[in-house]
Amino acid sequence: MRIAINGMGRIGRLLFRRLVGHEAIELVAINDIMEPDNLAYLLKYDSVYGTFPDPITLQDDDRLLVNGQSIAVLQEPDPIKLPWKALGVDVVLECSGRFTSRAGASAHLAVGAKKVLLSTTGSPEIPLMIYGFNQHLLTPETDIISPGGCMTNCSTHILYLLNSIGIESAHINVLHSYTSRQGIVDAQHKQFRRGRAAAESIIPVEIDLAHSLENLFSVLQNRIAAVSTRVPVANGALADFTIQLKQPTTAMEINQLFRTAAAKEYKGILDYTEEQLVSLDIKGNTHSCIVDGTLTSVVGNHVKLITWFDNEFGYTSRMLDWLLYWKRVLG
Known part of the structure; x- marks a missing residue:
């Protein structure tokens, strides 16, 4: 499963830390409007969870190298311009807090992502699905979900x-x-x-x-x-x-x-x-x-x-559960 993160705030950066090196999920891209060198710094040093244990190297302002893994770094504010099809992205983790309606989150689907998982409660037309409670309602046709807050x-x-x-x-x-x-x-x-x-x-x-x-x-x-x-x-x-x-x-x-x-x-x-x-x-x-x-x-x-x-950590744990459940149930 190939994953991209849109929005590198508290939840986006913690998801980065937890997805790097994950055996079942491949993080291929991250997108945020902040300067790449500032982003690399915030991924390395965190006032709550401490210093990331592995080296994080920024290459040419558009790629991060972590433990031999190369991750694309993007700075595109408009999701309709993101290269998800070219990168083969299966699921976008929408963590910017800006695209929580179906119309907004659907931009990721329009440019090639197969699914979108919000990092918050979305607007009413997006299914609210809490892992451990109603994840069984997920269907192959469900392409955007909110896992709540x-x-x-x-x-x-x-x-x-x-x-x-x-x-x-x-x-x-x-x-x-x-x-x-x-x-x-x-x-x-x-x-x-x-x-x-x-x-x-x-x-x-x-x-x-x-x-x-x-x-x-x-x-x-x-x-x-x-x-x-x-x-x-x-x-x-x-x-x-x-x-x-x-x-x-x-x-x-x-x-x-x-x-x-x-x-x-x-x-x-x-x-x-x-x-x-x-x-x-x-x-x-x-x-x-x-x-x-x-x-x-x-x-x-x-x-x-x-x-x-x-x-933060408990919530991102449920987002990871959702990714693995999506992978297991839908292939």
Whole structure:
């Protein structure tokens, strides 16, 4: 399977690191408008995940050499001009955040790519497919998919499992590290609080998580509310679920539900722990969510559940799962 990455932000660069040298997937090209020498530098040095262990050499500003692998470096802002047909690209990882509608993402198909995998929640006409939940709905005709975002991938499995008991309502607060869409000093932003200095405050921001989850769970329409609270760390997230169930339960019952799921049908996607974790401990963790059993509490029908996730590494792990699933199922 031959892969190209369009957009080399946080997710694009982490995918590069994880795809280089992959035994089943070949990374053939990356595209971003930044200068190639700056891109090579950011691929080598990362403030969260450290220095890339292998040499990265830029050749003539249009190729990167990594461990004997040659990767084309492009600087084309318009995807309709990208050489995907000539490069034999099977799947484009659309990580720019700019082409999230079907019309925008289809430009990659028009110039020769066979499939497009977004790195975010796309517009409504693009199928929202969460790995481990509804990937079985993939068909050979599906050419563009959204794998959701890191918060959707965390929340989907939690709600699905708790709805086996029955959910009346769900409130979700995701305490999330600051992101590239925030600044380090106060600045203009249409969401006023989102424009405040990211490393100086705890900042509530508006998110569309509830809308995405209601699209996945029709039985929970108008029963989900969500907010993200940005905190002054560079990586990691804690999702706080406040769930009203349809019948009484116990913390022991809830923990056993997730302990069993982590060991069986959700193994590799969801994990369960009773270790005394903090956010730094989950850096580099490949799971979409890690249920912290030490923090589960229940009052009657009212459940408080806390989960951890690495918002970058866990999410890119699911994108890699999608590529391998696409390769295995569709050939």
